[in-house]
Amino acid sequence: MFAYKKSTLRGNKHFWDSYLESLTSRYDNFLEEHILTSEIYSIYMEDEHIGYFGVFNKEMLTQFFISKSAFKFVQQAFQEVLNVFEIQSAFVPTCDESFLSLCLDKHSKVHLQAYFFEEAEEKVREPEFPRDLMKVATLDDLQEIVAITGDFVDNHEQRIKDQQLYVLRENNEFLGMGLIEDNVIMKNCQATGMFTNEKHRQKGIGRSIILNLKQICHENGKTPLPGCWYYNENSKRTLESSGYISKTRLLRIDF
Incomplete structure (x- = not known):
């Protein structure tokens, strides 16, 4: 048939x-x-x-x-x-x-895989680390990016050349990294992500990166589309405190 x-x-x-x-x-x-x-x-x-x-x-x-x-x-x-x-x-x-x-x-089993987020219509507090501390990554940052963020992203050199990576520093200390990448299917949208240096967690760094990336997306005329693994409660809380909500999940369904 x-x-x-x-x-x-x-x-x-x-x-x-x-x-x-x-x-x-x-x-x-x-x-x-x-x-x-x-x-x-x-x-x-x-x-x-x-x-x-x-x-x-x-x-x-x-x-x-x-x-x-x-x-x-x-x-x-x-x-x-x-x-x-x-x-x-x-x-x-x-x-x-x-x-x-x-x-x-x-289905035989349903696995909760990820949250997909969208912007909420609420005002949130300003980032703890302002935008002027976050710069587009250069090849001079490459060694430190790899050493600190590991395999958080791939193709580091190409991403740097494409200006997808941002580094947040204070007093020359690497605090974290942000990622902006154009979506292909979801038109006029950009995926965002962040990584916080383990030595500097719980200081509002991740939240600041997310808020700064959101602003950059808006300046690009794009809608930011962050997501996180379903069981990463820290990332979920960070995104929610940055003015995002999630109505959509990604499921892995076994047959």
Whole structure:
């Protein structure tokens, strides 16, 4: 009844656009990277192109979309994809209602993976460490960035050249690092992240970096989209104290 052909997101543009319109909120670059590096397959029913899905690392679904005209067959198609492609799990944002519902129909276990945040309409106190202490990283900062932040980010040199990294210093002491990266799927948005030097935690450094990054995003005409691991309570509290709220989760659902 169903057939599958290797394809691309561009080859499914009509469905992709409908998928984006169906989302109830945004997600960050962590999920974006998994979607954009997934193998994409078009779904056909009796030679009619009815949707598409994406598979990351041969076993994890990251996308599943069926047109409204064929939606009454969606559960049947979903089950067949799980069987034919030997899918073990899915990365699902809670803002994708239909994909989430399908995954819950077949789940064996649900893992809470991450929070996705958005700006709240509330005024917060000023950063403890002002903007003028945070500078765009240069190659002169590279050795210290690697030594202090480890594998918090990859491709350090390229990120420095692309002006994605910011270093917060006071009296020449490396207090922390910020990251701004353009989102690809979520247009006009920028992912933000921060790392605080372990020697200087609990001083408001992370919060200051997040607030300063938010300001930079606004100056760029972009919407900041931070996220954090679900069980990182410190990061969650830092983001909330910086004027962010989370209505959306990322789930890993096992089948």
